[in-house]
Amino acid sequence: MANIAVVTGASSGVGREFVRQFDRGAGGPLDQIWVIARNAEALEVIAEQTATPVRVFALDLTKRSSYECLHDALEEEAPTVQWLVNSAGFGKFGDFGQISEEDEGNMVRLNCLAVVEATYHCLPHMVAGSRVVNMASIAGLIPQPGLSTYSATKRFVVDLSRTLDYELGPVGIHVCAVCPKFMETGFLANPGDAREVRRMTTIGYEKPADVVRKALHAAVLGRSTCVTSPDMMAASVVAKVLPASWVMRAQDLFFTARAGE
Numbered sequence: 594m595a596n597i598a599v600v601t602g603a604s605s606g607v608g609r610e611f612v613r614q615f616d617r618g619a620g621g622p623l624d625q626i627w628v629i630a631r632n633a634e635a636l637e638v639i640a641e642q643t644a645t646p647v648r649v650f651a652l653d654l655t656k657r658s659s660y661e662c663l664h665d666a667l668e669e670e671a672p673t674v675q676w677l678v679n680s681a682g683f684g685k686f687g688d689f690g691q692i693s694e695e696d697e698g699n700m701v702r703l704n705c706l707a708v709v710e711a712t713y714h715c716l717p718h719m720v721a722g723s724r725v726v727n728m729a730s731i732a733g734l735i736p737q738p739g740l741s742t743y744s745a746t747k748r749f750v751v752d753l754s755r756t757l758d759y760e761l762g763p764v765g766i767h768v769c770a771v772c773p774k775f776m777e778t779g780f781l782a783n784p785g786d787a788r789e790v791r792r793m794t795t796i797g798y799e800k801p802a803d804v805v806r807k808a809l810h811a812a813v814l815g816r817s818t819c820v821t822s823p824d825m826m827a828a829s830v831v832a833k834v835l836p837a838s839w840v841m842r843a844q845d846l847f848f849t850a851r852a853g854e
């Protein structure tokens with residue numbers, strides 16, 4: 594039976610970095626890596642650059658029919674899913690009413706529902722030692738006005754990861770929500786309100802390679818949450834004990850001061 598990793602959002606950014614690190618053996622021996630995103634061409638390029646055999650699934654994960662395709666392939670091949678990485682996701686910055694209804698809805702469909710669906714279909718093919726890595730965000734631990742729907746979708750990912758990890762722990766499967774700050778990936782290519790982006794990114798950036806390395810380490814250790822930078826770890830501890838309204842006000846003042854507005 595083939596041991597595989599399934600990576601959504603594999604065509605760029607963090608997902609592509611997971612594929613690279615799996616290919617170098619970071620996730621243990623794998624017979625295949627299954628890569629999922631809409632951009633078939635980008636996935637084919639990754640397949641060509643990867644020594645481990647790659648199976649390409651050009652799917653739009655906001656569409657229900659995409660999961661039938663994944664389900665059928667899993668039933669047909671009956672692999673052992675050692676790793677599921679849910680990295681597909683996007684965020685739009687700006688006031689709630691300024692973001693299109695389509696984008697608001699698709700953030701929920703992709704950032705939340707796709708994580709549920711992909712996990713649901715992969716879980717029957719997992720065994721003790723298998724891991725699910727869900728790309729959340731520090732926005733899932735610290736509420737972010739100006740990024741409200743995105744922030745709420747990532748809170749969903751954090752809570753789903755923690756509860757599933759608890760449920761599945763007894764059978765040796767662990768689920769980890771990864772909470773980085775910003776990274777210079779496709780995520781920031783078309784992000785919406787440029788002023789909000791400028792203000793919020795004053796907290797600084799992490800490198801996708803570091804985030805993925807820390808995420809894999811945390812997942813192997815069976816941790817259900819991985820905050821990948823020390824400053825955000827401290828901020829998330831403070832945010833946990835203070836009222837949410839204080840946290841949001843303090844952030845606002847911080848961003849305004851840092852952005853020099």
Ligand SMILES: NC(=O)c1ccc[n+]([C@@H]2O[C@H](COP(=O)([O-])OP(=O)(O)OC[C@H]3O[C@@H](n4cnc5c(N)ncnc54)[C@H](OP(=O)(O)O)[C@@H]3O)[C@@H](O)[C@H]2O)c1
Binds near residue numbers: 679779781
């Ligand atoms: N970069 C950051 O600052 C940051 C910070 C915290 C958390 N995150 C989270 O990290 C994850 C990865 O983001 P990234 O930084 O790697 O951004 P990215 O470079 O834009 O990658 C996003 C991936 O999602 C895929 N995707 C988008 N819409 C899709 C759809 N409808 N169906 C299937 N795949 C879709 C994209 O591929 P196609 O376009 O080919 O479909 C791409 O592979 C996301 O969940 C994001 O929320 C990012």
